[in-house]
Amino acid sequence: MNKRDRKTNMKKDQFNIPEGMIYLDGNSLGPLPVAASARVQKTLQDEWGKLLIKGWNEAGWMQQPSGVGDRVGALIGAPKGTVVLGDTLSIKVYQALAAALNMNPDRRIVLSDSGNFPTDLYMAEGLLDTIDKGHELKTVASQDIESALNEDVAVLMLTHVDYRSGRMYDMERLTAKAQSFGIVVIWDLAHSAGAMPVKIEKSNAEFAVGCTYKYLNGGPGAPAFIYVRSDLTDTVQPALSGWLGHSAPFAFEQKYRAGAGIERMRVGTPPIIQLASLEAALDIWDGVDLNDIRERSIALSELFIKEVEARCPQLKLASPRDPKERGSQVSFAFEEGYAVVQALIARDVVGDFRAPNIMRFGFTPLFIDEDYVLKAVQILEDIMTQSVWDNPQFKKRSAVT
Numbered sequence: 001m002n003k004r005d006r007k008t009n010m011k012k013d014q015f016n017i018p019e020g021m022i023y024l025d026g027n028s029l030g031p032l033p034v035a036a037s038a039r040v041q042k043t044l045q046d047e048w049g050k051l052l053i054k055g056w057n058e059a060g061w062m063q064q065p066s067g068v069g070d071r072v073g074a075l076i077g078a079p080k081g082t083v084v085l086g087d088t089l090s091i092k093v094y095q096a097l098a099a100a101l102n103m104n105p106d107r108r109i110v111l112s113d114s115g116n117f118p119t120d121l122y123m124a125e126g127l128l129d130t131i132d133k134g135h136e137l138k139t140v141a142s143q144d145i146e147s148a149l150n151e152d153v154a155v156l157m158l159t160h161v162d163y164r165s166g167r168m169y170d171m172e173r174l175t176a177k178a179q180s181f182g183i184v185v186i187w188d189l190a191h192s193a194g195a196m197p198v199k200i201e202k203s204n205a206e207f208a209v210g211c212t213y214k215y216l217n218g219g220p221g222a223p224a225f226i227y228v229r230s231d232l233t234d235t236v237q238p239a240l241s242g243w244l245g246h247s248a249p250f251a252f253e254q255k256y257r258a259g260a261g262i263e264r265m266r267v268g269t270p271p272i273i274q275l276a277s278l279e280a281a282l283d284i285w286d287g288v289d290l291n292d293i294r295e296r297s298i299a300l301s302e303l304f305i306k307e308v309e310a311r312c313p314q315l316k317l318a319s320p321r322d323p324k325e326r327g328s329q330v331s332f333a334f335e336e337g338y339a340v341v342q343a344l345i346a347r348d349v350v351g352d353f354r355a356p357n358i359m360r361f362g363f364t365p366l367f368i369d370e371d372y373v374l375k376a377v378q379i380l381e382d383i384m385t386q387s388v389w390d391n392p393q394f395k396k397r398s399a400v401t
């Protein structure tokens with residue numbers, strides 16, 4: 001066996017994926033780890049069930065947001081004590097941006113790209129309205145970000161890998177350039193954590209945020225994470241000054257005092273049951289080299305692009321052609337992309353659709369291999385050549401696309 005064969009389906013047996021399903025949507029919601037059910041059951045029965053409130057001390061619930069945070073940190077190149085879990089990514093974006101603005105109080109511009117995931121932009125809008133000091137959220141096309149950097153910009157807030165196209169920024173270079181203008185930098189790693197090696201500490205960015213239910217497979221509603229550069233963890237000002245970020249939550253003091261280090265980025269009671277499923281998911285990553293994941297992800301996505309372009313000429317590649325500029329997903333544009341995705345799902349090939357015309361396919365080497373890619377393309381080719389998608393049943397929109 002050559003090197004590639006040995007790595008095929010690196011960890012498929014550790015996931016519960018329905019028989020026959022080709023799941024190309026691990027970039028949106030990772031599959032259920034086999035061990036997660038027993039792990040959650042244990043938390044329910046042995047911890048909540050038997051210990052009740054004693055669980056906070058005896059089962060270590062209170063330390064989990066930073067303990068499990070260190071495990072996530074290891075996957076994004078963050079040292080211990082710089083990552084904490086909790087809330088959802090939207091909330092973590094708000095926290096990071098509020099703290100970043102405090103570090104640049106004389107500047108008024110938050111710069112992002114117009115293709116950023118809407119919630120990141122919405123949260124920024126809401127925060128700037130609340131602050132009400134004349135800040136402006138400026139968005140430009142991704143290719144114009146670099147030329148929009150200047151000394152008026154307070155914060156550069158970008159998502160490393162674009163959720164629609166998979167386009168990936170050069171994190172280290174852009175961070176350095178922004179910081180040369182005195183700009184504070186926030187990276188959203190939603191489509192990067194678990195998809196490729198990320199070296200957040202090396203990038204020198206002040207903040208990063210991300211979610212754990214995409215490539216990390218923590219399950220729907222799994223908590224988000226926030227990273228604060230180690231020299232800043234004791235000085236950042238938390239805008240969401242909840243009691244569990246307080247220096248002494250159980251002193252029940254009248255006034256807020258920010259807690260030590262990264263703990264101050266906690267807000268309220270952590271989601272213990274979700275943390276249990278996330279822990280089971282993180283066990284799968286033990287011993288996985290993210291460089292191998294990246295190499296396999298590129299091999300799988302290159303194969304997919306080559307086959308789709310050869311067999312489905314109606315579809316237009318909507319992702320960068322150079323794999324070095326792409327995350328772990330491939331998008332194709334097609335006017336009736338929604339219907340095509342529904343027709344694929346009806347045949348157990350699961351990708352997803354993003355308005356207006358983008359069909360997205362995620363390549364997650366933990367459980368996808370070349371055979372799956374080739375089968376998926378075969379089914380896509382059938383659907384395109386026989387116009388299977390052109391059927392009213394595939395055109396009816398659901399709430400979640």
Ligand SMILES: *Cc1c(COP(=O)(O)O)cnc(C)c1O
Nearest residue numbers: 088089090117119159163188190
């Ligand atoms: C998935 C994703 C989110 C989701 O935010 P939640 O608050 O967890 O729902 C936010 N931002 C980006 C860039 C994403 O990809």
